[in-house]
Amino acid sequence: MVTCLGDLFYPEVGVRIVRLLRRLGVAVDFPAGQTCCGLPLFNSGYHAGAAAVARRTVPLFRDAEHVVVPSGSCAWMVKHEYPGLMGDPTLRAEAESLAARTYELSQFLVKVLGRTQFASALPGRVTYHDSCHLRRGLGESESPRAILRALDGAEFVELPGHDECCGFGGSFAVRLPEVSTSILDKKLANVEATGARCLVACDAGCLMQMGGGLRRRNSPVRAVHLAEVLEVDGR
Amino acid sequence: MSELSTPFRERAANALGDRFLQQALTIATTKFIDLRREAFEAFPEGEALRDRAREIKEATLQRLDHYLEQLIDNVERFGGRVHYADTAEDARRIILDIARRTGARLAVKSKSMATEEIDLNEALLHAGVTPVETDLGEYIIQLAHERPSHIIAPAIHKTKGQVAELFARELNRPVAADPEVLTRIARGALRQKFLEADLGITGANFAVASTGTVVLVTNEGNGRMVTSLPRVHVAVMGVEKVVPSMSDLVVFLAILAKSATGQKLSSYTTLVRGPRRAAELEGPEEFHLVLLDNGRVKQLAGTLREALSCLRCGACLNVCPVYRQIGGHAYGYTYPGPIGILLTAMLHGNGAVKDLAHASSLCGACMEACPVKIDIPRMLIELRKDNVEHAVAPGSERLVFRVFARLLTMPGLFRLAAPVARVLQRPFARDGAIRRLPLFFGEWTRSRDLPAVAGRTFSERWAELERESRS
Numbered sequence: 001m002v003t004c005l006g007d008l009f010y011p012e013v014g015v016r017i018v019r020l021l022r023r024l025g026v027a028v029d030f031p032a033g034q035t036c037c038g039l040p041l042f043n044s045g046y047h048a049g050a051a052a053v054a055r056r057t058v059p060l061f062r063d064a065e066h067v068v069v070p071s072g073s074c075a076w077m078v079k080h081e082y083p084g085l086m087g088d089p090t091l092r093a094e095a096e097s098l099a100a101r102t103y104e105l106s107q108f109l110v111k112v113l114g115r116t117q118f119a120s121a122l123p124g125r126v127t128y129h130d131s132c133h134l135r136r137g138l139g140e141s142e143s144p145r146a147i148l149r150a151l152d153g154a155e156f157v158e159l160p161g162h163d164e165c166c167g168f169g170g171s172f173a174v175r176l177p178e179v180s181t182s183i184l185d186k187k188l189a190n191v192e193a194t195g196a197r198c199l200v201a202c203d204a205g206c207l208m209q210m211g212g213g214l215r216r217r218n219s220p221v222r223a224v225h226l227a228e229v230l231e232v233d234g235r
Numbered sequence: 236m237s238e239l240s241t242p243f244r245e246r247a248a249n250a251l252g253d254r255f256l257q258q259a260l261t262i263a264t265t266k267f268i269d270l271r272r273e274a275f276e277a278f279p280e281g282e283a284l285r286d287r288a289r290e291i292k293e294a295t296l297q298r299l300d301h302y303l304e305q306l307i308d309n310v311e312r313f314g315g316r317v318h319y320a321d322t323a324e325d326a327r328r329i330i331l332d333i334a335r336r337t338g339a340r341l342a343v344k345s346k347s348m349a350t351e352e353i354d355l356n357e358a359l360l361h362a363g364v365t366p367v368e369t370d371l372g373e374y375i376i377q378l379a380h381e382r383p384s385h386i387i388a389p390a391i392h393k394t395k396g397q398v399a400e401l402f403a404r405e406l407n408r409p410v411a412a413d414p415e416v417l418t419r420i421a422r423g424a425l426r427q428k429f430l431e432a433d434l435g436i437t438g439a440n441f442a443v444a445s446t447g448t449v450v451l452v453t454n455e456g457n458g459r460m461v462t463s464l465p466r467v468h469v470a471v472m473g474v475e476k477v478v479p480s481m482s483d484l485v486v487f488l489a490i491l492a493k494s495a496t497g498q499k500l501s502s503y504t505t506l507v508r509g510p511r512r513a514a515e516l517e518g519p520e521e522f523h524l525v526l527l528d529n530g531r532v533k534q535l536a537g538t539l540r541e542a543l544s545c546l547r548c549g550a551c552l553n554v555c556p557v558y559r560q561i562g563g564h565a566y567g568y569t570y571p572g573p574i575g576i577l578l579t580a581m582l583h584g585n586g587a588v589k590d591l592a593h594a595s596s597l598c599g600a601c602m603e604a605c606p607v608k609i610d611i612p613r614m615l616i617e618l619r620k621d622n623v624e625h626a627v628a629p630g631s632e633r634l635v636f637r638v639f640a641r642l643l644t645m646p647g648l649f650r651l652a653a654p655v656a657r658v659l660q661r662p663f664a665r666d667g668a669i670r671r672l673p674l675f676f677g678e679w680t681r682s683r684d685l686p687a688v689a690g691r692t693f694s695e696r697w698a699e700l701e702r703e704s705r706s
Contacts, residue, residue: 007693008653009686014693018700028704030697033646041640043597045619045628049640056644136599165556169596174678176594178248181682182560183596212683215668 001067001102003074004036005204013070013204016227017105021068023232024113031060039077042085043170051085058082058095066112067102070225072134072203075104080137104134106202106226110143119231120153122222126229127159127196129187129210131203135163144202144226151229159199160190166201168209184213191221199223239567243590250561256392260562263391267553270497271604278499284489289607291483292544296535302444302477303526309447313509315522323353323582326527330355330436330469331362333523337467339364339433343425345451345458346370347438348386348547349471349527352569352582355436366436367428369457374421378405384563384571386549387495392562425457435465435519439472440547441487442524445480449524451505452491454498458505468507468519474526475543487546494606495548530581538617542577544607551601551611557594566591573601573611580618589627592618653695656688663687 002014018028038053057078061067069075079099086092109115120126128148135141141163148156167173167183174180187210191199199214199221201207211223241249250256275281295302307317320326334342342364344350356366356377368377372390376383378401383389390398399412402420410416437458441450449470451458462468478484492498511518534540552558552572563571568587570578573595580588592615595601601611622628623636642649663669664687672680679685 002693008656008688011689011691011693011696015696015700019703022704030693030700034694035643035646035649038643041636041643043616043619044593044636045616045621045623046636046640047620047623049636049643052640053643132596132598132600136603163600165596165598165600167556167596169598172593172596174675176244176247176557177678177681178244178251179557179560179594180596182251183556184683208686209683212668212679212685215684216670216682 001034001037001061001069001074001078002030003069003071003204005208006070007034009208010070010204010225013225013227016230016232017068017070019232020227020230024109024115026113029064031064033060037074037077039073039081040170042077042081047085050081051087054082054085054095055091058086058091058098061098061101062094064101066108067098068105068108069102070105070202070204070227072104072131072138072140073205075102075107076133076137078102104138104140104143104202106143106147107138107140110146116146116150118147118151120151120229121231122198122224122229123153124198125155125157125194125196126151126198126200127157127191127194128162129159129166129191129199129201129206130163131201131206132163132165134202144200147226147230148200154198154229157194157196159194159196161187166206166209168205170205173209180209181213184209188213188217188219192219197221198229200226200229202226243565243567243594246565246567247557247561247594250565255394255397256562257560259392259394259397260559263388264553264559267388267496267549271494271550271553272497274493274497274499278489278493281490281493284486285606285608288486288490289544291478291486292607295477295479295483296475296540296543299474299477299532299535302479303474305444306442306447306477307526309445310442310449310509310522310524311447313447314512315447315509315524317524317526319526319528320353321528323527323529326353326471326525326529327355327358329523329525330471331358331364333467333469333521334359334362334364334434337433337521339467341428341432342366342434342436343428343432343457343461343465344368344370344373345435345437345453345461346373346387346389347436347471348383348569349438349473350436351383352529353471353527355471364434367425367432369425369428369455369461370453371418371421371455374425375401378402382564382569385552386547386570386572386575388549392564429457429460429464432461432465433467435461435463435468437461437468437470439470439476439524440491441476441478441484442472443479443481443484444477447508448481449507450484451507452488452501452503453505454496454502456503458503462505462507462519463517466519467521467523468510469523469525470507471525471527474528474531475545490606491546491548494546494550494604534581538621539577539581539614541609541614542574542581542611544609545574545578546606548606550604550606551609554600554604556596556598556600566594573615574605574609577611577614577618585618585621585625585627588618589622592622650694653688653692657690660687
């Protein structure tokens, strides 16, 4: 599942993931007909719309052994909210099956493939932002760190306030842009204090927020997806 | 408190521009967060107790009527009187009746959010009773004619310099911005009030059903003065604050102060059981317990039921990225922060939180910090959902989201979004980023670049990627 933001704004991330997974011996398919997981609808309270999206999305992945999502919040939506949105018991069972097969990328690499050793595609100091839905929603904070700590050619440093929100929050970012930006400014000050050249996150929403803020202030720091720091063709 | 006639977004923006507020908030919330974390790190059984506390709350809510009856019986057995207030107005009337009957002119108050909720101070003043807040923070904001901006730290929005200025104005002499000096001044002023007061008014952190005990958790000792010196003591508590037994109480006491201030226990835990009895040397002649419903009981079967487990520790405020930026007053109601949004909906209805329900990035820090693990984000989403379904949300927003939802269920049409966007973004995009957009999109680009829609989306590259695997 490539997600709407991944498809439109960060296609390179998806491409890298496909190539990386293939190199690791995984057969990758991209079922046609994907749009968005429906999280923006769900979080704003449009649950009928979110349910319609979920009911369309679930059958697309019927044949997949595992479903890999490059965004913690979208993975959370599928794993946490899809089953409850289904209504019909047969569909619900199918959504529960999808939920059990769905992984955010770092989880899939570490927990399913058992891989933490990668070469760095962007050598130098890296730091990591815990996306709220990945850390608190899915309880995942170790897998991305395991990969970043072991990253050959890079130095991983913890970000002060790493588990604090970046201020994205979906429609929150445009409903209350002043507050969202104030939260972001504190986050980026912490990022710049680490001296890292790459800020890694595993969520397209956070990357859009933090990357957009970094670019606006002409920062030398780049906000990148985990897949962008992993050397695709290396070991 | 910010005027409710100003839209929430503007109230929030004003708070962001207040340099003193920003300074005070950052210092205080950061300190609270660190203290709470250290307290639980040093208390390995904390996790299990949080779960236990949640179970007790849930079991109590299941049989709330039973425990309230038991509480009433036991308070009355020890000579106290219990009053049930359906609304804030009822509660005010009950308390004013007591004041009138006992001829009270001066009331000393221990910190209480329930009395803030019912606007008691204004009502007392109108009835000719002077209320004096005796908690230091409350004393400060009473002098400043403000309302609390935090559940446990009412003057959190003020720097010590601002407090010194306030005291200096009151005393007509210079005052040092030194917390010790300031506290000594307040103590001196309050001592006399304790001795003169006819009425002592408190809230209640808990009330134990099986013993009829009202429990106050405080740090300054003022709670003891308020409950023991005046002739009459009135305690006001939300009905959900009842706990079944003393052993249940212990579970809550073990986690409450740690969550609130990072203390193992607060300096004072005051247990009050009815008025002074024969042969006792201190305590009031009359003890009244006012049980406040004010929209709570209805939520036993409502969307906000979980919020009835709240201990009012304030931990969710300290960790909330929104609260940490804007402070409590911008929310505009008695209870600020994430839990405050839910309580505002409980007390004032969903219409009151049309905008406030969106004053959260749903980051989940509140639920993580909550001693009883209340799923605040889930209920905020439920409130948003109710507001969509009952057309409280703006019509334009509902239209946009309905169109968006349709688009997401029509992949053929969704695929056209990229080429259309590429045409539309042409005047705005430079080097793969957009710095400025018109209309609603400008809310994003005002402070952040937006990535441009890619020259070729992932979907558009998939056919090629598929061929790659065959070669």
